[in-house]
Amino acid sequence: MDDRQLLETIRDLIGRRETSDDCAVFPIDDGKRMLVSTTDMLHETTDFPKGMTEWQMGWMSTAASLSDVASCGAQPTQILIAVGLDCAERLKPIMEGAVACAKACNAQIAGGDIDSHTELTIVTTAFGIVEKEFYCTRSGAKPGDLVCITGRPGAAQAGLDGHSGYWENLVMPKPQVFTGQRIARAGASAMMDVSDGLAISLYDMGEASDVGFVLRENNLPLLPIADAKKYFLYGGGDYGLLFTIPREKFVKMDVPVSVIGEVVEEPGVFIGEEPVEKHGYAHVWS
Amino acid sequence: MDDRQLLETIRDLIGRRETSDDCAVFPIDDGKRMLVSTTDMLHETTDFPKGMTEWQMGWMSTAASLSDVASCGAQPTQILIAVGLDCAERLKPIMEGAVACAKACNAQIAGGDIDSHTELTIVTTAFGIVEKEFYCTRSGAKPGDLVCITGRPGAAQAGLDGHSGYWENLVMPKPQVFTGQRIARAGASAMMDVSDGLAISLYDMGEASDVGFVLRENNLPLLPIADAKKYFLYGGGDYGLLFTIPREKFVKMDVPVSVIGEVVEEPGVFIGEEPVEKHGYAHVWS
Numbered sequence: 427m428d429d430r431q432l433l434e435t436i437r438d439l440i441g442r443r444e445t446s447d448d449c450a451v452f453p454i455d456d457g458k459r460m461l462v463s464t465t466d467m468l469h470e471t472t473d474f475p476k477g478m479t480e481w482q483m484g485w486m487s488t489a490a491s492l493s494d495v496a497s498c499g500a501q502p503t504q505i506l507i508a509v510g511l512d513c514a515e516r517l518k519p520i521m522e523g524a525v526a527c528a529k530a531c532n533a534q535i536a537g538g539d540i541d542s543h544t545e546l547t548i549v550t551t552a553f554g555i556v557e558k559e560f561y562c563t564r565s566g567a568k569p570g571d572l573v574c575i576t577g578r579p580g581a582a583q584a585g586l587d588g589h590s591g592y593w594e595n596l597v598m599p600k601p602q603v604f605t606g607q608r609i610a611r612a613g614a615s616a617m618m619d620v621s622d623g624l625a626i627s628l629y630d631m632g633e634a635s636d637v638g639f640v641l642r643e644n645n646l647p648l649l650p651i652a653d654a655k656k657y658f659l660y661g662g663g664d665y666g667l668l669f670t671i672p673r674e675k676f677v678k679m680d681v682p683v684s685v686i687g688e689v690v691e692e693p694g695v696f697i698g699e700e701p702v703e704k705h706g707y708a709h710v711w712s
Numbered sequence: 713m714d715d716r717q718l719l720e721t722i723r724d725l726i727g728r729r730e731t732s733d734d735c736a737v738f739p740i741d742d743g744k745r746m747l748v749s750t751t752d753m754l755h756e757t758t759d760f761p762k763g764m765t766e767w768q769m770g771w772m773s774t775a776a777s778l779s780d781v782a783s784c785g786a787q788p789t790q791i792l793i794a795v796g797l798d799c800a801e802r803l804k805p806i807m808e809g810a811v812a813c814a815k816a817c818n819a820q821i822a823g824g825d826i827d828s829h830t831e832l833t834i835v836t837t838a839f840g841i842v843e844k845e846f847y848c849t850r851s852g853a854k855p856g857d858l859v860c861i862t863g864r865p866g867a868a869q870a871g872l873d874g875h876s877g878y879w880e881n882l883v884m885p886k887p888q889v890f891t892g893q894r895i896a897r898a899g900a901s902a903m904m905d906v907s908d909g910l911a912i913s914l915y916d917m918g919e920a921s922d923v924g925f926v927l928r929e930n931n932l933p934l935l936p937i938a939d940a941k942k943y944f945l946y947g948g949g950d951y952g953l954l955f956t957i958p959r960e961k962f963v964k965m966d967v968p969v970s971v972i973g974e975v976v977e978e979p980g981v982f983i984g985e986e987p988v989e990k991h992g993y994a995h996v997w998s
Contacts, residue, residue, distance in 0.1 A: 429826055432800050436807045440821050450822035452790055454740045454747070461740070461747065465837055467794040467827040504738055506751040508835045514718050521722045535726050536736035539835075540715055541753040549794045549825075549835040551751055553738070 446634055447563050448494040448618065449554075460561045462554045464494035469510075469547040475586055475596065480516045482597040483548065484523025491552035492531050492601035493619045493665040499562040499610020500554030502528075502603055504536035507550050510543025520548065531603045560610040562617035567635035567670035571615050571689040576602050576666045576682070578647050579624040580654070583661025589651050599665040605681050606667055613675035620668050623706025625659040627668050628695045635670075638694045641687035641702075660706055732920055733849050734780040734904065746847045749839035750780035755796075756832040761872055761882065766802045768883040769834065770809025777838035778817050778887035779905045779951040785848040785896025786840035788814075788889055790822035793836050796829030806834065817889045840889075846896040848903035853921035853956035857901050857975040862888050862952045862968070864933045865910040866940070869947025875937050885951040891967050892953055899961035906954050909992025911945040913954050914981045921956075924980045927973035927988075946992055 437445045444450065449462040468474065468487045478486070488505055495502045505528050511517055517540065528535050533552070556562075567573075585596030602619075609617060616635055620627045628639050648654035670689050671679070687697075695702040723731045730736065735748040754760065754773045764772070774791055781788040791814050797803055803826065814821050819838070842848075853859075871882030888905075895903060902921055906913045914925050934940035956975050957965070973983075981988040 427800055432803060432826055435804055439804070439807055439811055440823075444820075444822050447823075450790055450792060452822070456741070463790065463792060463837070463839070464823065465792040465794045465825050465835070467796055467825050467829075467833070467835060469796065469827070469829060471830070472828065504736055504749065506736060506749060506837055508751045508753040510753055510755065510833065514713055517718060518721055518725070521725055525725055535730070536738070537726075537730050537733075537750065539751050539753050540718055541755070542758065543753075543755060543831070543833070544757070545830055547753070547796065547829070547833055549751070549753060551749070551792055551837040553747075553749065553839075 449498050462498045462500045464491050465551040466490040467549045478597050480519035481523035484520035485527040487548040487550045488524040488527040489599045489601045491550040495552045495554035496601050496603040496606035497617050497619045499560045500556035502533035502554040505552045507538040510541045510547035562610050564618045564631045564634035567616040567637050567689045569689050569691045571670040572685050573687040574683045574685050575668050579620050579664050580657030580661035582663030602667050608681050612679045614669040614671045617669040620666050623660050623662045625702050626706030629704045638690045638692045640690050641697045645686050647684045735784050748784045748786045750777050751837040752776040753835045764883050766805035767809035770806035771813040773834040773836045774810040774813040775885045775887045777836040781838050781840035782887050782889040782892035783903050783905045785846045786842035788819035788840040791838045793824040796827045796833035848896050850904045850917045850920035853902040853923050853975045855977045857956040858971050859973040860969045860971050861954050865906050865950050866943030866947035868949030887951050888953050894967050898965040900955040900957045903955040906952050909946050909948045911988050912992025915990045924976045924978045927983045931972050933970045
């Protein structure tokens with residue numbers, strides 16, 4: 427059983443909408459704005475590669491939640507951070523990294539919880555606010571829309587696998603909060619981050635929007651490394667944004683993005699006519 | 713080093729206000745209402761006594777955060793829950809308990825995160841909304857105010873120590889969200905929950921409000937067990953509310969509470985003239 431199958435066992439209990447996007451949503455200001463929120467658990471053995479500093483662990487944990495807020499088109503406001511510590515001395519550099527990441531996104535670490543734990547465990551919860559008309563989710567992609575990404579998916583995985591020059595992509599990912607807001611305001615029809623890998627993110631967005639995707643091989647911003655296409659499709663840990671947008675709205679955008687294909691009616695993900703495998707980062711439960 | 717000393721090492725980094733209340737606060741609706749939020753990490757070896765069911769673990773985790781929201785006088789709206797699982801089968805009953813607790817407080821489990829972990833770890837984040845004028849914190853207690861509590865502190869600890877009849881107080885604590893709102897609307901000057909124990913909560917409130925407390929021995933709602941006063945002052949795990957309120961506002965209240973003493977200028981906590989020790993539940997860091 428993988429994460430997605432496990433989630434399926436509680437979807438009816440929590441609600442399908444509540445379990446289908448990275449952020450929860452709550453209307454405020456008489457429904458004119460939406461409060462979005464998201465929580466992410468990271469811990470040492472699974473999420474923090476050897477060689478990372480505590481400062482980077484604090485940064486990465488905070489970035490994980492801020493990236494989800496960014497994918498809604500929202501401006502993050504506050505972050506809560508719960509830290510389970512195996513050693514008290516690790517707290518301060520972790521919090522310094524968390525504060526730095528929050529500040530870089532014009533957000534604030536507003537509180538948290540400290541606990542002792544056998545394994546270093548960091549859970550961040552981020553809040554953000556977005557005008558109702560610009561609020562983006564995974565559903566909303568329409569046939570004919572362009573499919574776009576920011577950055578170069580695969581870079582974090584390349585860093586993990588020892589490709590030189592990509593370590594920082596892995597340990598200090600930059601949540602695209604300002605770019606996300608510009609994309610949302612331009613009129614994106616759907617948006618999410620690609621932290622689980624681009625291929626699985628496309629499948630997730632396709633299912634949520636009831637559409638498929640055809641990518642153009644020549645338009646993919648591949649890294650200059652061996653197996654570049656594999657990294658591009660299946661590498662995890664990048665916090666770039668995947669979004670769809672009607673053609674006529676795209677022209678008005680002033681954001682550095684790559685148009686990698688278009689939305690089609692038929693479900694599935696293809697590069698030209700070649701189907702893309704449906705997998706990405708997912709823990710397998712024994 | 714205990715939790716409080718560890719927190720002190722990061723207070724200047726995060727902000728003193730941000731680290732002095734159980735809830736973070738953010739103004740919404742043009743400043744007319746406050747969004748409060750709080751996060752709590754619980755895990756098996758430290759927080760879930762042997763004999764608890766997964767359903768109760770889900771309930772208790774959710775109650776921990778809802779109790780903090782209650783102590784602000786706020787109505788909880790949404791809860792996010794991150795679950796680190798040592799075994800996939802535990803997820804469903806945990807979520808059922810969490811949903812039951814949320815529903816009992818008119819709140820909703822709105823999302824979360826699932827992770828694999830060596831030790832079962834549950835992190836809940838709750839947020840709620842309160843009108844600005846009724847928003848309560850630990851600071852605000854004034855000399856002459858009455859000191860009141862809901863419930864009978866010590867019951868959860870009695871359950872943990874094997875006193876019959878108190879097991880449910882321990883494993884299914886009831887966050888006082890509706891009572892908290894009535895207390896806030898009546899005009900409480902300060903409020904917090906007593907989950908770390910009543911004595912340490914009084915000291916915390918006293919420091920935040922720059923006041924002290926004199927309790928009246930005969931007014932303490934002690935449990936009918938041996939060492940009742942010790943349980944009352946130092947037992948942890950109860951989610952009753954401690955609050956202060958001006959005398960003239962108290963008369964209008966329609967909530968079952970015990971008046972246990974009054975706020976005084978001199979710092980410290982006393983029962984009559986006898987000083988109360990400053991300790992409660994606190995993890996000690998080696």
